[in-house]
Amino acid sequence: MKSVFKSPLSLTVLASCLLSVGAIAAPANDPATLAQIRDSAMKSDWAYERLADLTDLVGPRLSGSAGAAAAVEQVAAAMRKLGAKVTLQPVKVPHWVRGAETAELVDYNGRPAGITQKIVLTALGGSGATPAAGLTAPVLVVRSLDELKAKAAQVKGSIVLVDVPFDQELADRGHAGAAYGPGAGFRYVGPKMAAELGAAAALVRSVGGANFRIPHTGVTGLVDGARIPAAAITTEDVLLLDRLLARGPVKMHLTLTPQNLPDADSFNVIADWPGSDKADEVVIVSGHLDSWDLGTGAHDDGTGVAGAMGVIETLKKLNLHPRRTIRVIAWMNEENGTRGGKAYFDANKDKLDKHFAAIESDSGGGRPFGFIGSVTPPMVKYFAPLKDALAPIGAGQFERHDIAGAADTSPMERAGVPVFEPMVDSSAYFNYHHTPADTLDKVSPLELKRHVAVMTSLSWFLANMEQPIGRTAHQDSED
Amino acid sequence: MKSVFKSPLSLTVLASCLLSVGAIAAPANDPATLAQIRDSAMKSDWAYERLADLTDLVGPRLSGSAGAAAAVEQVAAAMRKLGAKVTLQPVKVPHWVRGAETAELVDYNGRPAGITQKIVLTALGGSGATPAAGLTAPVLVVRSLDELKAKAAQVKGSIVLVDVPFDQELADRGHAGAAYGPGAGFRYVGPKMAAELGAAAALVRSVGGANFRIPHTGVTGLVDGARIPAAAITTEDVLLLDRLLARGPVKMHLTLTPQNLPDADSFNVIADWPGSDKADEVVIVSGHLDSWDLGTGAHDDGTGVAGAMGVIETLKKLNLHPRRTIRVIAWMNEENGTRGGKAYFDANKDKLDKHFAAIESDSGGGRPFGFIGSVTPPMVKYFAPLKDALAPIGAGQFERHDIAGAADTSPMERAGVPVFEPMVDSSAYFNYHHTPADTLDKVSPLELKRHVAVMTSLSWFLANMEQPIGRTAHQDSED
Ligand SMILES: [Zn+2]
Ligand SMILES: [Zn+2]
Numbered sequence: 001m002k003s004v005f006k007s008p009l010s011l012t013v014l015a016s017c018l019l020s021v022g023a024i025a026a027p028a029n030d031p032a033t034l035a036q037i038r039d040s041a042m043k044s045d046w047a048y049e050r051l052a053d054l055t056d057l058v059g060p061r062l063s064g065s066a067g068a069a070a071a072v073e074q075v076a077a078a079m080r081k082l083g084a085k086v087t088l089q090p091v092k093v094p095h096w097v098r099g100a101e102t103a104e105l106v107d108y109n110g111r112p113a114g115i116t117q118k119i120v121l122t123a124l125g126g127s128g129a130t131p132a133a134g135l136t137a138p139v140l141v142v143r144s145l146d147e148l149k150a151k152a153a154q155v156k157g158s159i160v161l162v163d164v165p166f167d168q169e170l171a172d173r174g175h176a177g178a179a180y181g182p183g184a185g186f187r188y189v190g191p192k193m194a195a196e197l198g199a200a201a202a203l204v205r206s207v208g209g210a211n212f213r214i215p216h217t218g219v220t221g222l223v224d225g226a227r228i229p230a231a232a233i234t235t236e237d238v239l240l241l242d243r244l245l246a247r248g249p250v251k252m253h254l255t256l257t258p259q260n261l262p263d264a265d266s267f268n269v270i271a272d273w274p275g276s277d278k279a280d281e282v283v284i285v286s287g288h289l290d291s292w293d294l295g296t297g298a299h300d301d302g303t304g305v306a307g308a309m310g311v312i313e314t315l316k317k318l319n320l321h322p323r324r325t326i327r328v329i330a331w332m333n334e335e336n337g338t339r340g341g342k343a344y345f346d347a348n349k350d351k352l353d354k355h356f357a358a359i360e361s362d363s364g365g366g367r368p369f370g371f372i373g374s375v376t377p378p379m380v381k382y383f384a385p386l387k388d389a390l391a392p393i394g395a396g397q398f399e400r401h402d403i404a405g406a407a408d409t410s411p412m413e414r415a416g417v418p419v420f421e422p423m424v425d426s427s428a429y430f431n432y433h434h435t436p437a438d439t440l441d442k443v444s445p446l447e448l449k450r451h452v453a454v455m456t457s458l459s460w461f462l463a464n465m466e467q468p469i470g471r472t473a474h475q476d477s478e479d
Numbered sequence: 480m481k482s483v484f485k486s487p488l489s490l491t492v493l494a495s496c497l498l499s500v501g502a503i504a505a506p507a508n509d510p511a512t513l514a515q516i517r518d519s520a521m522k523s524d525w526a527y528e529r530l531a532d533l534t535d536l537v538g539p540r541l542s543g544s545a546g547a548a549a550a551v552e553q554v555a556a557a558m559r560k561l562g563a564k565v566t567l568q569p570v571k572v573p574h575w576v577r578g579a580e581t582a583e584l585v586d587y588n589g590r591p592a593g594i595t596q597k598i599v600l601t602a603l604g605g606s607g608a609t610p611a612a613g614l615t616a617p618v619l620v621v622r623s624l625d626e627l628k629a630k631a632a633q634v635k636g637s638i639v640l641v642d643v644p645f646d647q648e649l650a651d652r653g654h655a656g657a658a659y660g661p662g663a664g665f666r667y668v669g670p671k672m673a674a675e676l677g678a679a680a681a682l683v684r685s686v687g688g689a690n691f692r693i694p695h696t697g698v699t700g701l702v703d704g705a706r707i708p709a710a711a712i713t714t715e716d717v718l719l720l721d722r723l724l725a726r727g728p729v730k731m732h733l734t735l736t737p738q739n740l741p742d743a744d745s746f747n748v749i750a751d752w753p754g755s756d757k758a759d760e761v762v763i764v765s766g767h768l769d770s771w772d773l774g775t776g777a778h779d780d781g782t783g784v785a786g787a788m789g790v791i792e793t794l795k796k797l798n799l800h801p802r803r804t805i806r807v808i809a810w811m812n813e814e815n816g817t818r819g820g821k822a823y824f825d826a827n828k829d830k831l832d833k834h835f836a837a838i839e840s841d842s843g844g845g846r847p848f849g850f851i852g853s854v855t856p857p858m859v860k861y862f863a864p865l866k867d868a869l870a871p872i873g874a875g876q877f878e879r880h881d882i883a884g885a886a887d888t889s890p891m892e893r894a895g896v897p898v899f900e901p902m903v904d905s906s907a908y909f910n911y912h913h914t915p916a917d918t919l920d921k922v923s924p925l926e927l928k929r930h931v932a933v934m935t936s937l938s939w940f941l942a943n944m945e946q947p948i949g950r951t952a953h954q955d956s957e958d
Contacts, residue, residue, distance in 0.1 A: 056722050057589040059596045070591035110536040112549035117538045120915060212691035213774070213916040236918045243535050436599060437692040439715045
């Protein structure tokens with residue numbers, strides 16, 4: 001009995017000693033700590049609660065709006081409450097405010113007397129305004145910028161629709177970004193080109209899937225002096241226009257009264273979780289705090305911000321401090337100017353060698369499968385322990401890309417900072433993206449936990465790596 | 480050579496004689512004619528073209544609107560062009576016109592200064608108006624009419640939300656009508672009850688699936704003297720309200736400015752394709768011509784109207800004349816009053832014995848599987864040849880129901896006229912129904928062909944039946 005009693009006690013003491021020695025001697029990226037981070041994130045509702053605060057209490061937060069200002073306060077307060085060192089970095093942002101937006105087809109072949117057909121659309125960020133009573137002009141549909149140029153004579157005085165369909169099949173096959181890219185490009189460039197050719201107004205087909213006659217907004221690249229009215233119309237209304245144009249000429253009455261106000265004062269929210277022996281080096285983990293004004297920006301990019309905030313909550317709960325400083329950033333103005341990303345880059349231009357890596361999540365809160373990163377090829381092998389740690393939640397994939405970054409981290413990436421992003425299922429993302437339907441109910445609490453697990457594990461891993469993961473290959477060619 | 484030449488000629492003559500004899504002697508419901516009708520319908524784009532005319536050229540056609548008037552003219556003209564005998568039956572219809580409709584949450588726990596949360600809603604047909612500047616009141620959510628009654632004290636002065644979710648799973652399992660029924664009932668009854676209890680306004684959860692933050696309108700049963708503002712809010716906004724109410728009291732600012740105008744003059748469009756030896760007996764085949772004002776009423780009920788119109792087009796093309804008269808009716812005002820159905824019933828009350836049967840299609844243009852009908856059980860067997868004729872297009876099912884009819888044929892059915900309706904896949908119907916997204920692109924041209932095949936075959940079969948299919952069992956108990 002005696003020896004039986006003594007033996008377990010000795011084992012406990014021994015185990016405790018071993019653990020203690022382990023905590024000091026083992027590298028910080030040991031599997032046990034990575035597992036602890038992953039499991040803690042998978043148990044926490046904290047990030048989802050912050051996402052609910054952001055979307056339910058504040059709601060839409062377009063740059064320059066009261067919502068954006070309230071979001072800055074809310075996120076800063078939550079980060080301070082965790083004990084992070086919070087800085088508000090001033091950013092001057094565009095201040096565009098949506099007005100009335102209506103459209104009707106007022107003339108077409110076969111139109112019964114007294115009938116006008118309603119068109120559902122929403123102004124693009126940066127759109128100019130029509131007169132308060134609207135304008136009436138013939139509609140011209142083009143399928144490409146080449147066709148737009150080729151039809152210059154018809155463009156003058158017309159309402160030009162640049163009709164480039166969203167490739168949902170491509171999105172369903174896992175290439176949502178590639179599906180989104182072309183339409184987003186035409187949305188940015190098309191209205192400016194139409195304006196230069198003398199168009200009365202410019203329309204683009206909504207860039208996104210799931211057609212329930214909801215328009216998808218987004219930024220357009222109009223400039224002062226040629227700031228014509230510009231809007232995204234629904235897929236249904238594009239198809240209606242196509243059918244009516246097959247019957248003959250169509251005239252639209254369009255009313256858009258947005259305002260382009262002087263630049264407003266806003267902020268990037270920066271919250272540091274200090275490192276230990278390499279505290280002067282930073283690993284950024286981030287999402288963008290601004291959203292479009294139609295929905296509440298739950299997927300875009302509430303999940304990115306809440307996911308980044310969750311990194312500090314997870315580490316604090318586990319009382320973990322990395323070697324490098326983990327810097328949470330909630331960027332301002334990703335949607336219509338990327339002024340936050342630019343301001344940070346300008347302020348840190350000569351400290352880029354102290355930026356070990358930057359993570360930004362901006363592809364929505366769909367199921368994460370792993371992460372992508374723009375490290376140099378020889379570095380990929382060093383991420384094996386991180387992949388192993390995330391594999392149990394189905395997020396163990398690592399894809400190296402030449403360019404990995406989201407918009408705000410892009411200037412740093414071009415200057416050689418390795419950039420990371422969670423790899424998520426975004427096949428449904430563009431159904432809701434930039435629409436009134438981007439709301440909290442679309443975000444799965446479970447996927448958000450996985451998201452925090454990936455963001456925290458990746459941040460922690462990067463902040464503790466032994467190996468410098470180096471400058472990316474495109475530093476010289478692109479900067 | 481000679482005999483070879485002679486022989487086919489003789490056979491041709493013989494075959495021609497046999498066919499000729501057959502056409503006289505065989506019953507009109509012979510398989511060959513039924514196959515000819517089915518195949519002809521499956522080849523024709525005519526009904527889809529009429530649906531395009533109705534939705535693209537006219538668009539929304541709420542009772543009393545210019546659209547409804549234009550639709551009457553358009554359908555009557557198309558029917559006259561086919562040589563049908565067209566009558567416009569006068570109907571006095573409610574005239575309700577949508578106004579401004581906006582809502583914001585202006586007070587809730589945790590609300591940052593200067594923030595209001597937008598709520599997406601749409602007025603219900605028959606809604607009263609708020610003051611032009613809106614009204615502000617606390618929001619009370621109830622899940623049933625019993626709870627509404629039980630909370631009478633809180634209802635007074637509140638904006639009451641009757642929150643009954645749409646059961647999409649039930650719809651997916653093939654019971655879309657059963658999924659729709661409860662919500663539609665609460666939508667009709669709830670606001671009236673709330674008004675009687677002194678509510679400032681009444682909201683209902685949108686009755687329908689596919690949540691893209693689009694509200695689904697519909698008629699509510701408010702009466703003059705207690706015509707409070709009433710609207711359907713989106714599922715997303717119900718969920719937001721629920722979450723904010725869990726944090727504390729919520730106040731909404733609501734602006735709805737619809738108008739209830741004096742009854743307007745309108746018409747049922749009635750187009751007869753005359754019968755032969757029993758021309759005084761009629762088989763009605765119909766859909767409703769009015770639609771809600773948000774979409775273009777493609778599925779609801781453009782497909783019903785176009786399907787019914789297609790019956791005459793198919794028979795004319797084949798030069799077929801039935802024994803009984805086939806009467807196409809495009810009903811007016813199904814959506815908010817059923818005045819067309821009632822007017823027809825009142826005008827034909829003493830001719831019901833000459834109404835052999837009535838078909839109405841009003842479950843959308845989804846894939847048809849067959850038809851349902853309220854015949855007496857012993858009559859089911861006589862429909863075997865019709866089932867056989869429709870089986871090759873997958874539409875050979877016949878389900879006998881005690882009550883089969885859609886709204887407009889319901890008074891006749893209650894008086895004993897057997898009523899039929901195509902049996903269609905309506906699992907997706909309530910995604911679009913009563914929303915801006917009910918547009919032509921949602922209707923499959925192929926399914927509409929099947930729809931016309933079912934409507935024409937069924938009309939033809941009924942118009943030629945030997946057997947009287949008799950009065951239905953519920954004649955005495957329900958009328
Ligand atoms: Zn974004
Ligand atoms: Zn209907």
